[in-house]
Amino acid sequence: MADRSFLNWPFFEPRHRELAAALDAWCAANLPVDHADADAACIGLVRMLGEGGWLEHSAINPDRPGTLDVRSLCLIRETLARHDGLADFAFAMQGLGTGAISLFGSHEQRQWLKKSRAGEVLTAFALSEPRSGSDVANMDMTATRDGNQFVLNGEKTWISNGGIAGLYCVFARTGEGPGAKGLSCFLVPADTPGLEIAERLEVIAPHPLARLHFNSVRVPADALIGEPGGGFRVAMSVLDVFRSTVGAAALGFARRALDETLSRVRERELFGAPMAELQMVQGHVADMALDVDASALLIYRAAWTKDTGAARVTREAAMAKLHATETAQAVIDKAVQLHGGDGVRHGHIVESLYREIRALRIYEGASDVQKVVIARHMLSGG
Numbered sequence: 303m304a305d306r307s308f309l310n311w312p313f314f315e316p317r318h319r320e321l322a323a324a325l326d327a328w329c330a331a332n333l334p335v336d337h338a339d340a341d342a343a344c345i346g347l348v349r350m351l352g353e354g355g356w357l358e359h360s361a362i363n364p365d366r367p368g369t370l371d372v373r374s375l376c377l378i379r380e381t382l383a384r385h386d387g388l389a390d391f392a393f394a395m396q397g398l399g400t401g402a403i404s405l406f407g408s409h410e411q412r413q414w415l416k417k418s419r420a421g422e423v424l425t426a427f428a429l430s431e432p433r434s435g436s437d438v439a440n441m442d443m444t445a446t447r448d449g450n451q452f453v454l455n456g457e458k459t460w461i462s463n464g465g466i467a468g469l470y471c472v473f474a475r476t477g478e479g480p481g482a483k484g485l486s487c488f489l490v491p492a493d494t495p496g497l498e499i500a501e502r503l504e505v506i507a508p509h510p511l512a513r514l515h516f517n518s519v520r521v522p523a524d525a526l527i528g529e530p531g532g533g534f535r536v537a538m539s540v541l542d543v544f545r546s547t548v549g550a551a552a553l554g555f556a557r558r559a560l561d562e563t564l565s566r567v568r569e570r571e572l573f574g575a576p577m578a579e580l581q582m583v584q585g586h587v588a589d590m591a592l593d594v595d596a597s598a599l600l601i602y603r604a605a606w607t608k609d610t611g612a613a614r615v616t617r618e619a620a621m622a623k624l625h626a627t628e629t630a631q632a633v634i635d636k637a638v639q640l641h642g643g644d645g646v647r648h649g650h651i652v653e654s655l656y657r658e659i660r661a662l663r664i665y666e667g668a669s670d671v672q673k674v675v676i677a678r679h680m681l682s683g684g
């Protein structure tokens with residue numbers, strides 16, 4: 303049983319504790335699902351998460367627009383990740399893919415949220431390109447105004463849910479200013495003519511992922527989210543909300559690795575006694591527990607800060623993501639070590655956690671980028 307004592311921290315309200323307990327029970331009854339076909343698994347998971355009502359937390363309610371509750375997003379991601387990495391991915395993408403609509407969408411654009419929150423449409427966030435991943439402002443893809451339409455041309459890559467999403471939130475250069483000042487954000491339904499899945503990408507832990515080709519894709523002018531030229535602000539605002547939640551997913555993986563390790567070292571006998579009695583093993587367990595608690599403190603501080611009215615949580619979110627993803631990798635590595643040969647055996651939970659965690663240190667701002675963000679924030683006077 304995972305440590306739940308953190309739920310008593312002052313960052314949470316009673317509704318958060320109820321949410322965490324209810325979701326934990328739902329996960330125990332429904333997860334993990336079969337991952338043999340990642341596309342089918344994700345489509346099924348989005349439907350299940352919609353039916354269970356969990357996706358209502360992934361986007362605002364268009365009939366009663368409010369704010370996204372980052373503590374709920376983090377608790378849900380942590381809990382899902384602890385039970386099934388693909389379930390966390392499925393939930394996360396419904397939030398990231400609609401984040402721009404939740405934060406900046408018009409009343410008409412927000413009607414999409416009814417479907418995404420019900421699990422009836424899968425969504426994707428298309429920012430990265432072959433030449434611009436970390437260097438977002440350098441993107442090549444263009445959107446050119448033509449009467450009452452925009453025409454999109456270019457490529458996006460590493461797009462999660464690419465190939466199975468029904469709706470893409472796409473960033474392109476509209477040229478109002480140089481670099482970051484000339485980007486805009488558009489809603490592009492997957493069946494829009496000219497939008498092609500150029501390549502499906504396979505990674506270390508299977509997820510639906512694709513490179514997309516936009517060949518004169520025409521969208522109406524009202525597909526623009528926010529202001530023309532405001533796309534960089536839209537993207538950064540979405541990431542400001544969701545960056546801490548990546549840390550929360552990493553925390554869920556780390557907690558699971560710690561739980562598995564506690565069971566293992568209590569049960570397995572080495573040299574005539576439980577492994578747990580070896581002091582070097584105890585040292586590893588202490589390091590793992592410390593990393594987990596420190597990550598949880600940073601994540602729920604960032605989430606609480608955002609929820610209680612901070613306009614931006616750039617420093618807090620960067621610290622939460624950086625620390626939680628880096629230390630989760632270390633925690634999981636220790637778990638693999640303490641499981642011996644079983645730890646590297648295909649199909650063992652710690653082996654899959656070892657693969658699952660790696661990409662979190664790269665996407666939504668690589669660890670090195672988070673360090674730059676934190677340092678710039680501190681050097682500019684905080």
Ligand SMILES: Cc1cc2nc3c(=O)[nH]c(=O)nc-3n(C[C@H](O)[C@H](O)[C@H](O)COP(=O)(O)OP(=O)(O)OC[C@H]3O[C@@H](n4cnc5c(N)ncnc54)[C@H](O)[C@@H]3O)c2cc1C
Nearest residue numbers: 427428429430435436437460461462661664665666668670
């Ligand atoms: C599994 C997965 C899912 C993804 N899903 C999505 C998605 O849904 N939508 C989307 O738009 N993108 C997505 N991405 C793309 C992801 O955001 C980029 O891969 C990431 O931003 C890094 O960009 P890059 O791969 O082009 O690497 P590069 O930008 O070439 O960076 C390479 C490395 O350079 C280092 N680095 C970068 N900048 C600095 C710096 N300023 N100082 C020091 N070192 C630096 C980092 O170590 C970085 O990992 C996904 C990626 C993966 C792996």
